[in-house]
Amino acid sequence: MQNFLPVTKQEMQQRGWDQVDFVYITGDAYVDHPSFGSAIISRLLESRGYRVGIIPQPDWRHKESIQTFGEPRLGFLVTAGNMDSMVNHYTVSRKHRQKDSYSPGGEMGLRPDMPTVVYSNLIRQTYKHTPIILGGIEASLRRLAHYDYWDNRVRRSVLMDSGADLISYGMGEHSILQIAEALQSGLPVEEITYIPGTVYKCKDLSRAFEPIVLPSYEEVSSNKHTYADSFAVQYRNTDPFTAKPLAESYGTRGYIIQNPPAHPLSQQEMDDVYDLPYTDTWHPMYNAKGGIPALEEIKFSLTSNRGCFGSCAFCAITHHQGRVISTRSKDSIVDEAKRITEMPNFKGYIHDVGGPTANFSREACDKQREFGACKNRECLFPKGCSNLKVDHSRYLEILRAVRSLPRVKKVFIRSGIRYDYLLADKKQEFLDELCRYHISGLLKVAPEHIAPQVLARMGKPGKEVYLKFMRMFTQKNKEIGLPQYLVPYFISSHPGCTLNNAIELAEFLRDIKHNPEQVQDFIPTPGSAATAMYYSGIDPESGETVFVARNPHDKAMQRALMQYRAPRNRKLVLEALQKAGRMDLVGSGHKCLLYTEQEQRGGVRGAKRDASRGPKCNATGSGARNATRSTASGSAGGKRREDKRRR
Numbered sequence: 001m002q003n004f005l006p007v008t009k010q011e012m013q014q015r016g017w018d019q020v021d022f023v024y025i026t027g028d029a030y031v032d033h034p035s036f037g038s039a040i041i042s043r044l045l046e047s048r049g050y051r052v053g054i055i056p057q058p059d060w061r062h063k064e065s066i067q068t069f070g071e072p073r074l075g076f077l078v079t080a081g082n083m084d085s086m087v088n089h090y091t092v093s094r095k096h097r098q099k100d101s102y103s104p105g106g107e108m109g110l111r112p113d114m115p116t117v118v119y120s121n122l123i124r125q126t127y128k129h130t131p132i133i134l135g136g137i138e139a140s141l142r143r144l145a146h147y148d149y150w151d152n153r154v155r156r157s158v159l160m161d162s163g164a165d166l167i168s169y170g171m172g173e174h175s176i177l178q179i180a181e182a183l184q185s186g187l188p189v190e191e192i193t194y195i196p197g198t199v200y201k202c203k204d205l206s207r208a209f210e211p212i213v214l215p216s217y218e219e220v221s222s223n224k225h226t227y228a229d230s231f232a233v234q235y236r237n238t239d240p241f242t243a244k245p246l247a248e249s250y251g252t253r254g255y256i257i258q259n260p261p262a263h264p265l266s267q268q269e270m271d272d273v274y275d276l277p278y279t280d281t282w283h284p285m286y287n288a289k290g291g292i293p294a295l296e297e298i299k300f301s302l303t304s305n306r307g308c309f310g311s312c313a314f315c316a317i318t319h320h321q322g323r324v325i326s327t328r329s330k331d332s333i334v335d336e337a338k339r340i341t342e343m344p345n346f347k348g349y350i351h352d353v354g355g356p357t358a359n360f361s362r363e364a365c366d367k368q369r370e371f372g373a374c375k376n377r378e379c380l381f382p383k384g385c386s387n388l389k390v391d392h393s394r395y396l397e398i399l400r401a402v403r404s405l406p407r408v409k410k411v412f413i414r415s416g417i418r419y420d421y422l423l424a425d426k427k428q429e430f431l432d433e434l435c436r437y438h439i440s441g442l443l444k445v446a447p448e449h450i451a452p453q454v455l456a457r458m459g460k461p462g463k464e465v466y467l468k469f470m471r472m473f474t475q476k477n478k479e480i481g482l483p484q485y486l487v488p489y490f491i492s493s494h495p496g497c498t499l500n501n502a503i504e505l506a507e508f509l510r511d512i513k514h515n516p517e518q519v520q521d522f523i524p525t526p527g528s529a530a531t532a533m534y535y536s537g538i539d540p541e542s543g544e545t546v547f548v549a550r551n552p553h554d555k556a557m558q559r560a561l562m563q564y565r566a567p568r569n570r571k572l573v574l575e576a577l578q579k580a581g582r583m584d585l586v587g588s589g590h591k592c593l594l595y596t597e598q599e600q601r602g603g604v605r606g607a608k609r610d611a612s613r614g615p616k617c618n619a620t621g622s623g624a625r626n627a628t629r630s631t632a633s634g635s636a637g638g639k640r641r642e643d644k645r646r647r
Helices: 009-014 037-047 087-088 116-127 136-141 158-162 173-184 216-222 226-237 266-272 284-289 291-296 330-341 395-405 421-422 427-436 452-458 463-480 500-510 529-536 554-561 569-578 597-603 634-645
Strands: 022-028 053-058 076-078 132-136 145-149 153-155 166-168 198-202 247-249 255-258 302-304 351-356 442-447 485-492
Touching: 022 037, 037 053, 037 076, 037 136, 037 173, 076 116, 076 136, 076 351, 116 132, 116 158, 116 427, 132 158, 132 173, 132 284, 136 166, 145 529, 153 216, 153 266, 158 173, 158 284, 216 247, 216 421, 226 247, 226 529, 266 330, 291 421, 330 395, 351 395, 351 500, 395 427, 421 427, 421 463, 427 463, 452 529, 463 485, 485 500, 485 554, 500 554, 554 569
Parallel strands: 022 053, 022 076, 076 132, 132 166, 302 351, 442 485
Antiparallel strands: 145 153, 166 198, 198 255, 247 255
């Protein structure tokens, strides 16, 4: 096991160690691959000479499970893993999920809810004063008071509930090395209050330099308007170049102080991180259970960038990775691609070259590396900033280099692409090569909705932008002679989406003849602006009141409308149309979403209709206009298929 970091005391002793410097406890299985945060942080510490032992998925019911290596010399590092544990465990309807892709064999139940809190409290039962540093996405997005959808309440900072000393939030390479150096120098953990990208506890504000004092926990947990205001301040202080320290009061227990974010990695630093000696696989102790499913999804993929200036309201990347893009060099990516081609079971297909947004391969504008992202302006919404630099040339160079490697048959792009950014590129080389070389029949894109009011809350471009992209994509594939299609993803029940907006989306799906197999119901996760809207009913940016579908039945109707063709959804769709006064969409016309009950029972199945009259919807209105259908699609077989589709 010499290539893996030790997971047992025996393996530690085989290395000639009598003690580790850090014990790294993670809610994920141990996978030594740079797509796993625990692998990056542990290998980075190792590269600086620190001794790290890994305890993956300890049994939280027994405190002995975190005593594998004894007390570490410098401290415990604790993470829930690559996902927030509540998202990992529960669906939007608060039902238990059946599979945990970050556990051996996909087995559920190997980590508790909120591992950052549970593991830290478990450590404190035995090691009263050993430093505990939290990291990972769960701690990062719960670093201040936050709304928890599954508890349906505002929870305190995890630093308060866990008994830990520090949080290393965001992408933690810079902060964890500084923390390690401070501890190595003998500085007490309570004195480590100066490191960017960290959160600490303090009795007063004396250690924070010119902090912005947020509303107290008591205020944000009792007043929804105050919660929205506090989130707005936090959002405007996510940029490492311009952010101020933030202070949140917890009464007699003092303050939680958030230092400004750490600066993004330089290209050389990114290259160094991805060049660490990962084994690129799961620990052999998981072989008997078939390994770790999450690795199968990404082991033949390449990370090319971090950060995202798209700033979608439902996404927490701004709060975690920031808006300034970090990139790897072409040589670094190609070198990793070469290693992938030498892996067992490699079949010639690179599954992805990307990041949060694949085609963001540079900063949004030239000033961001020096001055950061604008506090009160978005780069792409409501339209592209005049300073926006649209350039796919570097990304294309990387893709060309990877697909030219021996043994590489195809290079896919499966990370999301921003089609509005693509359309802004006057050269359109990227669209051409995307269609020629990097799609396997279907391209997944995420317009998310089409109603202007909803898109405005999402921070997404208008419907006309998506339609333009559809036309260009179709034309390009016609030119190159490839039968390739778009698969658009939409979100139901997003804050701001009314029942009429959901019906508008259903009509759009009807018009583009798209029958989505998967539908994403909005999940309020910590750290996103949309979650602040969901909880407070207020847009934190504008202060406007926002409609929110919170009732499970209302959410179910919106979700069902997106799959109105499914027989199981008929009752809900009919109820939604009745409630919205849109019974014009019930009938046999081609603009209708449902047949009437009589037609549903078989009255129109296989019937041939008089094309001169054409089938009509039940009522006048938008659904009744242009209701004539040509006889070309009115054959008995075609009609049966249409009947089945509507049912």
